[in-house]
Amino acid sequence: MALRIKVISPARTVRAKPGERLADALERAGIPLRLDCNKRGLCGKCFVEVLHGQLPPAAAKEKFWQKQKGLDKNYRLSCLLEVKDNLEIRLPEESIAQEVPILPRLSPAAVKPNPAVKKYVLELQPPGLESPTSLFEKMLVELGTDHLRIPLHLLRQLGPKVAKADYKVVAVTHRDKEILAVEPASDSPRVLGLAVDVGTTTLAVELIDLESGQTIDAAATLNDQARRGADVISRITQAMSGGIRAFELTSLVLNSLTRLVGRLTRRNGVLPTSIYEIVVSGNTTMNHLLLGVPVDSLAIAPFHAVFSRLPYLAAQEVGLAAHPEAKVYFSPNIKSFIGGDITSGLLATRLDERRGNLLFIDLGTNGEIVLKTGKRLVATSTAAGPAFEGMNISCGMPALAGAIYKVESGARGLKLFTIGNQPARGVCGTGLIDLVALSLERGEISAKGNILNKSKKLRVTRGFSLTQADIRHVQLACAAIKTGIRMMLTRNGLRESDLDRVFIAGAFGNYLNIRNAMAIGLLPSLDERRVIFVGNSSLAGARLLLLAVEERERVERLIQKIDYVSLASDPRFQDAYIRALEFKRWP
């Protein structure tokens, strides 16, 4: 007889089997609980408040966490609580896993799947006196190749595996140079891959079927490293203090990824061991930290990286959850702080193949800009700072549920739009830009950024105001991007009207109001139709790299042609930057 669990907020009624763990019942109902330790009672994150119903005595681990968090007896860990009675529960906000909205992809570049990982169904001839060819040789013949690397442990298991599978096996190979796995054909093993975007603030992963080329699912989460600092430099500093700290940063990002992969595989009924290749796309610092490579050289001028292109790495060595023989490919870094995420972005937008004068901007903490003009590709990093991700702003937050992402002028004041239509919890980057543009239009701030009312605050809604300091932060961030664009154009003999297209990637995705961005001077004044949002182009490019192995070589050659410009060392930078602090439309 099923038991009923009435959930208050989010309002649901869930059925549970007597004796079943509450977490299992809730998960089955699709409620996204924080299950960071995989339901072992180790993380204390899945607490629920029990309002009604008989409960079994609390387990030792539950008591521990109740004490740790100063919670009452009616707060119980859902992963340990066995349901014995009808219950009425409330899910605290902290127990719910925040799902970061994945930005819509570029219209997926039509790509004929040609992944590095391939699956072959082999029907081998059982051994007979007439054909004493060795097993491995038979496989080579079936696969039509003369050379193939094979891990020793697989070689050891080959005989028994093939025999048990009645000589009908599936061989999974990598670039047709190496066998990764041999499985019984009757198992119909799946061959999956991951495209991973390792952002400074958010991580996003796509689970992809490598046979069909289809994306099965996608998920995103905050990069746990953010606990150690919002921006790249503060994380580099932590890593440089050596030893435990550096190791922790690597662990934090690996843990975030493992959790994400776990969530994706569980929710789609697949195993992590079906993942045979992972493509990682991140900025230079994130790439180094993920691999535990020292970042000391990135910390001081001339800020150079230890690596840009990398050979294939073993997922096991890197520490990523996948098949034991899975390979990892990193989208190559360009130069200095401009990393694989930009390479992926260029690939996703096919920037080098398009004609005209094109600008690619990643509006995030690092504010990378790539300009294509004629045959030249030039890149720079503007270090805009995390204001666009909501950091350093008094009521700022990343683009998560409850973030005010859009503001419009309404009949009765400001109309606020929040992500997920949730009650407003703060303002994210695009909301900030809208607020500044509107305040400018309504004469509430001057072009110089001064708040013109007596209170020196701009009321957003009950509980949130923008302070003078917040506006200054926005000025500084916008000035960095503005100056970056201006100088890239000037140094290449272009005016903003010469730009045919501007591609905008990054945390803003589709939300950015172009008109407002132009009104405050963040973007050049152009025909709106020339501005294209490419959402998470790092992830889109990673996906392309995963599905089309020939893109890897192409992209590795491409980046060699990209010139890097250091803005800060240009003597004109300071004046241009100071002038750019004003909220003014281009030119």
Add this chain to the structure above:
Amino acid sequence: MKDDMYEKMARAIVDGQRREAERLAREAVEKKLDLLAVIQSGFVPGLQRVGELWARGDYFLPELMSAAESMKAAMAILQPELRRANVDTPSRGRVVIGTVEGDIHDIGKNLVASMLQAHGFEVHDLGADVKLQKFIDRAQETEADFICLSALLTTTMLGQRRLIEILGEARLRDCFLVLVGGAPVTQKWADDIGADGYAENALEAVKLATRLVERKKGNRP
């Protein structure tokens, strides 16, 4: 009439009008006004007003920069005249300033340098990515009162501590007042590394330097 001129001079600084500041400075020279008084009662009050506007949050970097540049422009006309008339215009103090090696950020440091100069300090700006020994060498050459170190990265901040160590090792620590600044720098850091002072922005830097140099002069026999 003079008051009217003084007000215009202050206005030129407050409004960051460099050309106007230069014009008024030249006019003062032509009219053979008391140039020291012109500086003290005309231009300097403008700088003071700028400081107040900054503190109120009304003035931001661009206004500070323009004000400093206007002041420097006016001084560039008045100082040679004063020297020619053999009027002693001792500088408030001598400063060697730069961004620590490994760091290329310099806008903030440039603002401090400009402001110090505008307020009458003799400033030797070494630029950015300056080797630590260069600070010390130049400070010795110029018999500087201050070595001012700017660092904008938590990684390059360490150079500030290293410089103070080097001064100690060379037994030169007492010869110079070391001031530190930059986005990641704090009073606590300054205290921890044994710096003589920390300033959060250009205007605080001027107040700090003025206070310390007065104390230093007071200590001289």
